[in-house]
Amino acid sequence: MQRLILMRHAKAEASAPGGDVDRALSERGLRDAAAMGRALAARGLKPDMALVSGARRTRQTWDQASDHFGDVEVRVSDNLYNASADVLRRAVEASEEEAGCLLLIAHNPGVHQLAVEYLIESAASPSVLDKMSGGFPTGAAAVFTVNVAGRPSYEGWLTPEAF
Template structure:
């Protein structure tokens, strides 16, 4: 693997009719932001070979909207990504590193945010990058990392819907 994209699902409804967190769906703005982010990833040449996606409705809907711009990508719905700890996400990334040149992980906060900060800390990212990431990981955001041959992740960008005219950060 030479590139890793950690992405949070887009904006969701506050509660699902079922009462289950897993069933929360995207809001109309969330869908627009997911479509926007798919286009941004595609325009920047950030096309994953493999996507690991949480089984929650909101992550699957976000992925479906993002994938429209990315074309044919192998997708695995990964049950362990639902409400996953950063350690669990890291293990899933490590397990998939031989399976893709570019891996996208679509999951939830706080797991994706904490793992992104962990990767930044491990790679001694600049204070300005650390400050930007410490400010939060909004819905629909994607942290991009270059991965070296030893599997170390180095910061390569942080994309948010708001930065490209989409919804507000939160």
């Protein structure tokens, strides 16, 4: 893997009759997810594999964003639903040999915690750590370049508000 994109699902409805796992994207979330797909693709950030939580809102985020990526292997996993940073890291590591560019779409706080862990491990600058300390908004993506030893380093930060 040469690149890793950690993305939080886009803005979801407050509730759903079937419970949290069935919460759908709001109208804003649908627009934001599509905008993030366009923005990632425009920057050459096109995954060849996507790991997506089984929750409805993460699957919808993928559906909206993926229109801009072309052919991508998609793995939907219920294990990624509200997963901890540790679980997300293991999922990334289990797939790192299979993808040049891996996209993970999951939930907070796990996505945010994993991004911060990668920043700390790569000795990111204080300004980058400050940027991430404010949280990981819905629809946002943290992009990491991964070196030959498998160590990620911060490449960029995209939020739907920018598009």
